[in-house]
Amino acid sequence: MNEMKPTSLTIYDLDALQNQYIMESYWSGALVINLALIEEFDSAGLQWLTLVKKNQQARGHSLTLSDVGDDLKNAMALLGMHSLLGVAHVN
Amino acid sequence: MSIDPVIIFKEEAYEHLENLENALLVLEESPRDAEQIAAAFRAMHTIKGSAGMVGFDHLSYFTHHIESFFERVRSGELMLNDEHIRATLLAKDHIELLLEKTPPSKESMAVSETLIQQFRRWADLPTEGSPAKSTAATSANTETEQRILKITIKPSKECFKDGFDLLPVMRELSALGSCHSSAHFNKTLTFDSADDYRDIDIFDCHFFLTVLLATEASQSSIDDVFLFVADDWSISTEELDPDEAYRLGDLLLAEGAINQQQLDSILQQQPKLGEVLSGSGAAAQEDVEQALEQQKFLRSQQETQQSRSVPSIKVPQPKLDALMDKVGELVTLQSFLEQKARELNDEGLNTIAETLMQLSSDLRETVFDIRMLPIGTLFGRFRRVVRDLSHELGKNIQFVTEGAETELDKVMLDKLGDPLIHLLRNSLDHGIEKPEQRAANGKPEQATITLSAAHNQGQILIKVKDDGAGINTQKVRQKAIEKGLISATDELTENQIHQLIFEAGFSTADKVSDVSGRGVGMDVVRTSIDSLQGKVHIKSDAGLGTEIQILLPMTLAIIDGLLVNVAGESFVIPLNIVNECIETYASEKCVERDTTLVKHRGALVPCVSLRKMFSLAGTAPAIEQSVIVKVGEETGAITVDEVVGQFQTVIKSLGQLYRGVSGVMGATVLGDGSIAMVLDVSELLESIQS
Numbered sequence: 001m002n003e004m005k006p007t008s009l010t011i012y013d014l015d016a017l018q019n020q021y022i023m024e025s026y027w028s029g030a031l032v033i034n035l036a037l038i039e040e041f042d043s044a045g046l047q048w049l050t051l052v053k054k055n056q057q058a059r060g061h062s063l064t065l066s067d068v069g070d071d072l073k074n075a076m077a078l079l080g081m082h083s084l085l086g087v088a089h090v091n
Numbered sequence: 092m093s094i095d096p097v098i099i100f101k102e103e104a105y106e107h108l109e110n111l112e113n114a115l116l117v118l119e120e121s122p123r124d125a126e127q128i129a130a131a132f133r134a135m136h137t138i139k140g141s142a143g144m145v146g147f148d149h150l151s152y153f154t155h156h157i158e159s160f161f162e163r164v165r166s167g168e169l170m171l172n173d174e175h176i177r178a179t180l181l182a183k184d185h186i187e188l189l190l191e192k193t194p195p196s197k198e199s200m201a202v203s204e205t206l207i208q209q210f211r212r213w214a215d216l217p218t219e220g221s222p223a224k225s226t227a228a229t230s231a232n233t234e235t236e237q238r239i240l241k242i243t244i245k246p247s248k249e250c251f252k253d254g255f256d257l258l259p260v261m262r263e264l265s266a267l268g269s270c271h272s273s274a275h276f277n278k279t280l281t282f283d284s285a286d287d288y289r290d291i292d293i294f295d296c297h298f299f300l301t302v303l304l305a306t307e308a309s310q311s312s313i314d315d316v317f318l319f320v321a322d323d324w325s326i327s328t329e330e331l332d333p334d335e336a337y338r339l340g341d342l343l344l345a346e347g348a349i350n351q352q353q354l355d356s357i358l359q360q361q362p363k364l365g366e367v368l369s370g371s372g373a374a375a376q377e378d379v380e381q382a383l384e385q386q387k388f389l390r391s392q393q394e395t396q397q398s399r400s401v402p403s404i405k406v407p408q409p410k411l412d413a414l415m416d417k418v419g420e421l422v423t424l425q426s427f428l429e430q431k432a433r434e435l436n437d438e439g440l441n442t443i444a445e446t447l448m449q450l451s452s453d454l455r456e457t458v459f460d461i462r463m464l465p466i467g468t469l470f471g472r473f474r475r476v477v478r479d480l481s482h483e484l485g486k487n488i489q490f491v492t493e494g495a496e497t498e499l500d501k502v503m504l505d506k507l508g509d510p511l512i513h514l515l516r517n518s519l520d521h522g523i524e525k526p527e528q529r530a531a532n533g534k535p536e537q538a539t540i541t542l543s544a545a546h547n548q549g550q551i552l553i554k555v556k557d558d559g560a561g562i563n564t565q566k567v568r569q570k571a572i573e574k575g576l577i578s579a580t581d582e583l584t585e586n587q588i589h590q591l592i593f594e595a596g597f598s599t600a601d602k603v604s605d606v607s608g609r610g611v612g613m614d615v616v617r618t619s620i621d622s623l624q625g626k627v628h629i630k631s632d633a634g635l636g637t638e639i640q641i642l643l644p645m646t647l648a649i650i651d652g653l654l655v656n657v658a659g660e661s662f663v664i665p666l667n668i669v670n671e672c673i674e675t676y677a678s679e680k681c682v683e684r685d686t687t688l689v690k691h692r693g694a695l696v697p698c699v700s701l702r703k704m705f706s707l708a709g710t711a712p713a714i715e716q717s718v719i720v721k722v723g724e725e726t727g728a729i730t731v732d733e734v735v736g737q738f739q740t741v742i743k744s745l746g747q748l749y750r751g752v753s754g755v756m757g758a759t760v761l762g763d764g765s766i767a768m769v770l771d772v773s774e775l776l777e778s779i780q781s
Contacts, residue, residue, distance in 0.1 A: 011251050014293050026285065043257040048293050050274070058282030078261040080272030080300055083380055 005034040009045030021052060029061045036067035043079060050081050099405065100145045101190055107134040108183050113471040115176050115183070116478060122171040123266040129307055131179070132161040138186065149200065150189045156207045157182050160214040167312065175213060180475070182206050237268070237307050238330055239392055244317075245299040245325040252294055255320060261302075263316045268306030271388035273381040274298045303331075303385055305392040331389070408501070411462055418451070418458050419649055419741040423760050425451045426739065430762030452739060455649055464504055466544045466553075467495025472508065473515055473542060480519045487526045487536050488519065493543035499551055503623050503643060507553075510616040514555045514639055515540065517613065522559030522637050532634065534558070547642070550667070556638040562631040564588050570597065589629045593617040624756050626773055642722075642773075652740035652759070653718065654767065655731040658707035661767035663740050663759055664729060668772055670719040672734050677713065686779055689717050689728050697779045698728035704754060704775065722773040729775065742769055753778060 002025040006017055025031045033049070049065070056063040068076075068087055076082040111134035114127040121127070135158035142151040157179065163169045185202055189195055195203070242264070246257060264270060276298045281287045291297070306313070310328070317326050425447045432440040470492045481488040499507070518540055526536040541556045564585055571577045571591045583591075591597060595614040620627045625643040644650070644665070652663035653672075675689050680698070682688070688695040696719065702711055717728040742757040756771035 011294065018293055022285075022289065026288075042251075043296075044251040044294065047251075047297065050276070051280075051288075051291060051293065051297070054276070054280070055282045055288045075258055078265060078270075078272055079257060080274035080302075080381070083384060084274060084276075084377055 001030045001032060002028045003032045003034060005037060007037045007039060009035075009038055009041035009049065011042060011044035014044060014048055017048060030064070031056060031061065032064045032066055034066045035069065035072060038069065038072060041072060041075060046076060046079055046081055050084050053085055097145050100141050100147075102405070103141065104138050104186070104190055107138050108186060109468075109471055110134050111183050112180065112475050115179055116471075116474045118171055119173070119176050119478075122176075123262075125165075125267045125306070125308065126269065128161065128165050128171070132158065132165050135161055147189070147193050149195050149203065150186065150193070153182075153189065153203045153207065154186065156210045156214075160210040163214050167315070169214065178206065178209055182210075237305055239389065240302075240304045240306065240313070241329045241331055242302040242304060242313070243299065243325075243327045243329075244302060246296045246320070247323045248295050250296050250320075250323065253323070255323075257300070260316060260320060261300075264302065264304065264313070267308040267312060267316070268304050269392065270302055270304045270306075271385060272300050272302045273385060274300055275378075275381075301385075303388050303392075411458075411501075415458055415462065415649075418455050421451050422455060422649060422739045422741050426760075426762035427764070428762075448739070455739070459500070459649075462501045463498035464501050465495060466497050466499050466504065466507075466551075467492070469504060469508055469511065470495050470542060473512065476512060477515060477519065477540065480516065484519060485525060486519065486523050486538065488523060489537050489539045491539060491541040493541065494545045497544040497546060497551060499544075499643070506619060506623055507643075510619040510641075511542070511553070511555065513613070513616050515542070518555060518557040518559065518637065522557045522561075524560050551643045553641040553643065554638055555641075556636065558636040561633040561635055561637055562589055562592070562629075563633065567591055586630075589631050592629070593627070624771070650740050650742060650769075652738045652769065654735040654738040654761075655701075655716070655718065655729075656733040656735060657701045657705075657731045658709045660705075660707060661735070661761060661765065662701060662731070663738060663767050663769045664718055664720065664772060665740075665769070666737060668720045668722050670721050670726075673717050673719065673728075675715045675717040675728075675730060677711070677715075687730075689730070691717070691719055691728065696726055696728050697776075698730050699754075699775045699779055700730045701770075702730075702732075704778070720772050720776075722776055725773075725776050727772075727776045727779060729770070729772070740767075740769060 004017070004020060004025065006013065009017075021031075031052075033052075053063045065085060065087060073082065073087055076085055076087050082088070111131050114130040114134070117124055117127045118131070135154045139151050139154040139158050142148070142154065160169070160175075164171055164175075169175075185199075185206060188199060189203070192199065244257070244260075246255070247253070250257075261272065280291060280297055304313075313328065314321075317324070320326075425444070428440075428447060429444040432444040474490055474492070477488060477490040523538040523540070524532070524534075529538065530536050539558050541554070543554045543556070545552050567588050568577070568583070568591075571588070571594070572579050574594075574597065576591060576594050576597070577583065592613050593616070597613065617627055620641055620643070623643055625641055628640045628642075629637065630640070631637040651666040653666050653669050655662050655664060673689075673691060675698075679690050680687055681695070683695075687698050687700065689698045690696075698717060700711070700715075701707070702709075711730075712732055715730050715732060716734045717730045718734065719726065719728050738759075738761075740759045742759060744757055745752070745755065754771055754775045755768045756774075757769045758766050759769055761767050
């Protein structure tokens with residue numbers, strides 16, 4: 001199982017994240033993205049996570065998000081992406 | 092009974108102050124929470140208005156300024172900070188003083204002026220005289236009904252590239268009320284091949300949002316949220332009817348996830364709609380899930396609105412107590428009638444007795460229900476205590492409450508406040524370490540105290556748990572020897588040593604503090620819990636923390652009981668702890684280490700013979716009845732001659748003479764006028780263990 005551990009999820013990180021995903025993880029099946037180190041994020045970053053999730057699902061593979069902090073969970077809920085990403089939202 | 096309007100005003104004012112305090116404590120963590128800001132405003136607004144009506148003019152004048160300040164916070168002109176919240180908490184304490192003494196003393200008025208100046212400065216109000224807005228205008232502006240809005244936000248495709256982010260917009264919107272968002276990705280996106288995925292421009296925005304917002308905010312406040320994006324994004328707002336039942340199909344139709352034709356065709360199949368819609372491929376699984384979440388949100392908002400709109404009246408507690416007494420008398424009378432009907436063997440009378448029993452049982456439930464209050468009404472008070480004390484003691488504490496909705500008899504709730512406050516103070520003072528000490532021990536600097544309440548096998552289980560230093564067993568033992576509670580040669584288990592802290596005058600605090608440590612308190616805690624027919628237990632692990640468990644009956648007045656006989660005497664066992672009744676032959680009993688055991692479902696269960704326990708005359712029948720009971724985790728049996736049956740039991744307290752009798756919690760009057768003792772089963776089970 002492949003794992004990615006980004007430190008930031010903003011529009012400025014998308015190129016690098018997309019490259020890493022396509023080069024290392026796209027063909028590997030199940031993927032874990034560990035979000036423990038995330039310090040910055042924005043809507044574009046969360047959209048990218050959701051697109052990866054949809055792509056993994058379409059190919060019959062899983063995407064598991066681990067160590068999702070409360071701030072990130074709240075942001076996912078605000079953008080209505082928590083259920084798409086399989087993350088329970090706080091409060 | 093007519094009630095002085097001043098008393099009603101004061102009672103209501105205290106309730107509003109409690110709401111204010113709760114709101115402030117939430118706002119300390121989330122200063123933009125619109126619901127809590129509105130609650131704080133409402134509290135001040137209502138107190139101001141009512142105070143003026145009952146002649147508390149200075150109080151009305153004082154709260155007016157805080158109301159004006161919160162009006163500006165509400166309208167978004169001011170952002171709350173820690174200083175504002177601290178001052179408002181002080182103002183709340185000051186209002187409590189003003190409520191007790193009218194007209195206020197000069198000193199009190201000076202305090203009012205100091206606080207008023209501060210709030211004026213923050214709100215940038217004129218320095219003297221009239222408020223910035225008239226009361227009438229304020230009322231008109233603030234008494235907005237809550238509405239449920241459906242806001243569709245379609246950002247421009249290029250919004251990310253243009254430097255716009257949806258999150259700040261959504262944060263601002265969510266501060267206006269409770270909201271639920273659903274993201275809808277463009278249906279044109281496909282993921283069939285690697286090329287499909289590579290072709291997606293991840294810098295474009297590929298989704299739109301539907302937001303359900305339950306809010307009291309005006310349309311202009313909502314429009315302000317979208318001020319900077321309104322030109323490039325498509326924003327539409329629709330008000331939903333709060334009384335309408337939002338069906339899943341309608342929600343999916345509104346989202347454009349399905350069309351009317353698909354919906355109609357599937358509705359004709361009498362389905363579980365969600366499963367059929369997703370199973371048939373008419374709607375994507377994720378769309379169905381999101382619509383279900385929306386439906387859940389709408390229902391919860393509808394329930395909230397309904398609960399807000401249920402009219403209520405205030406009733407003085409003595410009236411409720413009198414009602415409860417009358418119900419008690421009715422239950423006793425009903426058992427007289429039942430007995431008489433049995434004796435006369437009159438079918439008609441039997442029917443009346445049965446109907447009356449059902450009626451009195453329903454009446455009892457209703458009266459109980461009226462007296463039940465959620466324990467959360469106490470939790471709010473504690474939050475402030477923990478906050479203030481943790482500041483005072485220089486400790487960093489997160490206070491978590493669970494099960495606030497658990498209901499308890501109002502009388503018990505009133506008596507529970509002081510012991511729980513003492514337990515919390517004790518935990519804060521003695522249990523929780525200073526942040527630096529915690530860090531040195533490898534613990535997070537922020538400690539956690541959890542106060543929880545839950546139903547547990549027909550009883551209420553309250554826990555006060557901390558992740559502090561735990562009880563120093565050696566220190567407790569040493570102190571107990573010094574105080575003569577135990578001798579140096581006594582061999583006690585760790586658990587037995589922990590229980591010593593409930594002994595009168597016991598304290599291990601090295602120095603006396605204002606918070607705790609005067610050696611009074613923990614014994615008072617136990618006495619208070621005992622007086623509520625409850626039990627208190629303590630569990631502690633050195634270095635890891637302490638948990639105090641309080642087990643309470645749900646009510647003290649009338650219970651469902653199981654009537655049993657031994658040697659012609661009647662006893663009542665509370666029905667909520669009875670698991671089953673079994674026949675016991677003398678040959679099936681065995682004795683191990685002075686404890687009689689009976690076989691029950693392949694296991695041996697310790698048993699109490701009431702005949703032996705209360706030294707009753709006569710010999711036991713060849714076949715006795717054993718009532719299997721469970722209290723907490725403990726299972727035991729109570730052996731009796733005969734099980735009579737279920738009995739509504741009005742518990743009367745025992746006189747002084749019988750108060751010390753072990754294993755008995757009270758007495759009740761039976762249908763024939765005789766007396767039956769109500770058993771304290773947990774004490775009986777403890778007697779087996781000891």
